[in-house]
Amino acid sequence: xxxxxxxxxxxxxAVLVGFTRGAARKALVLAIPAVGxxxxxxxxxxxxxxxxxxxxxxxxxxxxxxTPFRADKLSLLFGYLFHLxxxxxxxxxxxxxxxxxxxxxxxxxxxxxxxxxxxxxxxxVAAMLYAGSALGAVFAGDFITLFVFWExxxxxxxxxxxxxxxxxxxxxxxxxxxxxxxxxxLLLSGALMLAHETGSVEFGHVGLEGNGWxxxxxLVSFGIKAGFPLAHNWITEAYPESTPTGTVxxxxxxxxxxxxxxxxGFAGAEPLILIGTAMTFFPIFFAVLENDLRRVLGYSMINxxxxxxxxxxIGTAMAVNGAVAHAFADVIFKGLLFMSMGAVMTMTGRxxxxxxxxLYKTMPVTATLxxxxxxxxxxxxxxxxxxxxxxxxVAAIEEHHYVVWLFMLFASAGVLEHAGIKIPFFSFFAHDxxxxxxxxxxxxxxxMSIGAVLCVLIGAFPAAFYTLLPFxxxxxxxxxxxxxxQLQLLTFGAxxxxxxxxxxxxxxxxxxxxxxxxxxYRKLGPWVVKTVGGTVGRAxxxxxxxxxxxxxxTLGLVAxxxxxxxxxxxxxxxxxxxxxxxxxxxxYLLFYLS
Amino acid sequence: xxxxxxxxxxVKEPVGWMDRPEAVxxxxxxxxxxxxxxxxxxxxxxxxxxxxxxxxxxxxxxxxYPVYGFxxxxxxxxxxxxxxxxxxxxxxxxxxxxxxxxxxxx
Numbered sequence: 001x002x003x004x005x006x007x008x009x010x011x012x013x014a015v016l017v018g019f020t021r022g023a024a025r026k027a028l029v030l031a032i033p034a035v036g037x038x039x040x041x042x043x044x045x046x047x048x049x050x051x052x053x054x055x056x057x058x059x060x061x062x063x064x065x066x067t068p069f070r071a072d073k074l075s076l077l078f079g080y081l082f083h084l085x086x087x088x089x090x091x092x093x094x095x096x097x098x099x100x101x102x103x104x105x106x107x108x109x110x111x112x113x114x115x116x117x118x119x120x121x122x123x124x125v126a127a128m129l130y131a132g133s134a135l136g137a138v139f140a141g142d143f144i145t146l147f148v149f150w151e152x153x154x155x156x157x158x159x160x161x162x163x164x165x166x167x168x169x170x171x172x173x174x175x176x177x178x179x180x181x182x183x184x185x186l187l188l189s190g191a192l193m194l195a196h197e198t199g200s201v202e203f204g205h206v207g208l209e210g211n212g213w214x215x216x217x218x219l220v221s222f223g224i225k226a227g228f229p230l231a232h233n234w235i236t237e238a239y240p241e242s243t244p245t246g247t248v249x250x251x252x253x254x255x256x257x258x259x260x261x262x263x264x265g266f267a268g269a270e271p272l273i274l275i276g277t278a279m280t281f282f283p284i285f286f287a288v289l290e291n292d293l294r295r296v297l298g299y300s301m302i303n304x305x306x307x308x309x310x311x312x313x314i315g316t317a318m319a320v321n322g323a324v325a326h327a328f329a330d331v332i333f334k335g336l337l338f339m340s341m342g343a344v345m346t347m348t349g350r351x352x353x354x355x356x357x358x359l360y361k362t363m364p365v366t367a368t369l370x371x372x373x374x375x376x377x378x379x380x381x382x383x384x385x386x387x388x389x390x391x392x393x394v395a396a397i398e399e400h401h402y403v404v405w406l407f408m409l410f411a412s413a414g415v416l417e418h419a420g421i422k423i424p425f426f427s428f429f430a431h432d433x434x435x436x437x438x439x440x441x442x443x444x445x446x447x448m449s450i451g452a453v454l455c456v457l458i459g460a461f462p463a464a465f466y467t468l469l470p471f472x473x474x475x476x477x478x479x480x481x482x483x484x485x486q487l488q489l490l491t492f493g494a495x496x497x498x499x500x501x502x503x504x505x506x507x508x509x510x511x512x513x514x515x516x517x518x519x520x521y522r523k524l525g526p527w528v529v530k531t532v533g534g535t536v537g538r539a540x541x542x543x544x545x546x547x548x549x550x551x552x553x554t555l556g557l558v559a560x561x562x563x564x565x566x567x568x569x570x571x572x573x574x575x576x577x578x579x580x581x582x583x584x585x586x587x588y589l590l591f592y593l594s
Numbered sequence: 595x596x597x598x599x600x601x602x603x604x605v606k607e608p609v610g611w612m613d614r615p616e617a618v619x620x621x622x623x624x625x626x627x628x629x630x631x632x633x634x635x636x637x638x639x640x641x642x643x644x645x646x647x648x649x650x651x652x653x654x655x656x657x658x659y660p661v662y663g664f665x666x667x668x669x670x671x672x673x674x675x676x677x678x679x680x681x682x683x684x685x686x687x688x689x690x691x692x693x694x695x696x697x698x699x700x
Contacts, residue, residue: 496665
């Protein structure tokens with residue numbers, strides 16, 4: 001069984017899920033990722049641990065060797081992660097189809113259908129295919145297989161956005177699809193150019209040197225999916241527009257597949273250090289201002305991926321280990337935060353800071369679990385990011401990237417601001433909004449609890465987790481200096497927040513949007529098309545009218561000359577011709593004689 | 595999809611700890627004490643072993659982390675405020691709306 005690619009179980013499972021209802025479907029959606037995960041652990045996992053990297057399946061296509069199932073420590077780490085994320089996501093989404101949860105006040109603001117109950121089957125099937133596509137991508141040993149799953153990731157996940165069933169979600173879904181299809185087309189183009197250079201489609205280290213434009217095109221393709229600056233707004237657009245459960249799946253797979261692809265293809269590529277640092281930096285300013293708390297988490301996602309991208313760029317064993325370990329931890333703590341905001345949304349129909357507050361009174365368990373996720377992302381000692389993000393930062397120092405390190409330290413304080421404090425504070429505390437929603441369905445609480453426990457387990461017992469990482473290293477996150485300095489950074493950052501709020505400097509939440517790079521394709525693009533289109537249209541109309549006028553006047557002239565009474569259309573009597581001939585002959589004679 | 599069983603009708607008006615000023619005051623006292631202790635902890639670090647020593651940290655020993663953390667928050671917000679003035683638009687900006695018309699406080 002170890003030669004069966006992990007995606008097969010999910011794809012077959014998705015078909016079965018589509019034809020089942022009720023308890024049978026619930027059992028299936030939980031069993032598939034659980035069984036798949038165990039099979040991977042005892043199959044390919046044990047095999048790779050004993051014998052090193054393996055290629056389980058190879059095919060020949062048009063002279064190229066395709067490897068739909070290749071496993072090594074790097075792909076296995078993401079393989080385990082995606083099984084875990086799928087399992088947690090399905091536990092969280094188990095209530096879909098059961099009707100509006102008890103104690104929900106979402107109907108008060110006309111958002112009762114926000115839970116997507118009517119589209120429960122669609123969401124379960126789409127999520128199963130989506131998780132399968134992510135697994136297909138990380139176990140792909142060649143670019144052609146990677147391309148197929150790269151596109152499938154987009155096509156399957158867009159249904160999780162459309163499941164929201166609103167005009168905005170349809171428009172957002174189409175933009176999401178276009179952006180990801182462009183990324184796929186670039187991936188195929190880069191892969192073909194690379195194959196032309198090297199004669200192979202194997203997906204290994206690519207780098208940016210010695211392969212012409214192919215490396216850069218592939219980097220841009222991966223970068224679009226990873227949310228590189230200027231290509232980042234699909235994250236902040238799509239996540240807040242999906243259903244509460246859909247966003248949990250969306251946050252787990254696409255960007256992490258991109259991080260995996262970057263780690264495999266571009267470890268040590270210097271531009272990634274700058275790109276990653278920029279990604280840690282700019283989103284935190286937007287996150288301070290943003291009102292929609294799921295959009296805040298979208299910006300937070302870009303910030304966290306920034307750490308991973310910079311780590312991959314640094315390229316040492318510790319840095320890349322740190323990047324992929326942080327990706328693992330991020331799926332869990334960011335999933336937990338999206339789950340807590342999804343629970344709030346399911347029960348209240350609202351996700352904006354201006355609408356929420358005071359929910360700790362009636363949703364204390366959700367509030368506690370959200371705070372645990374916030375502590376994990378903020379990298380408090382004993383929580384997961386403390387043992388993962390610090391690897392990237394230590395690697396930055398060891399490689400003498402001091403300025404990058406200072407930016408990362410600033411970004412770490414920024415994480416505490418928007419994800420550590422703002423998210424729990426504005427939803428569960430701050431001013432009392434008067435909303436009295438109950439705790440979400442039990443399955444949601446169970447999923448969040450598992451996530452919270454994992455955040456602590458990874459943070460408290462990092463040595464066991466480190467054995468899963470792809471490269472050998474010697475790293476010890478817990479020493480007195482690291483613990484105390486991290487606590488100092490975070491606690492005094494929180495003190496900064498307290499002083500900002502107490503002095504009235506901290507900006508209020510406002511019912512507004514803040515312009516970001518998306519303006520390029522949501523406003524500027526349409527404006528350019530409209531303006532250029534209008535000018536071209538007017539020029540076209542003028543040219544057409546002029547030509548038509550010319551043709552019309554020419555036809556009129558011809559008609560006048562050759563028309564019924566036209567001088568050239570008259571029939572001349574034979575006598576007049578004789579007269580003209582006689583006249584011409586006389587003239588000729590006259591000239592001849594003179 | 596019934597609309598007739600919203601829980602807020604059944605829940606009696608709850609009182610949370612934030613409604614009690616003395617509890618809030620106690621929370622902040624504990625918080626400030628923790629800040630003070632962590633600030634004082636700097637003196638313990640003099641002889642502390644660093645599992646991953648690096649020259650930059652050696653040079654920026656004293657009170658760098660608490661000061662950096664505190665100032666980062668202020669820098670972040672002080673830069674975000676003018677950014678908002680420049681970038682804020684109405685909620686329906688991308689649906690044909692224009693400038694932000696809302697008030698200072700909401």
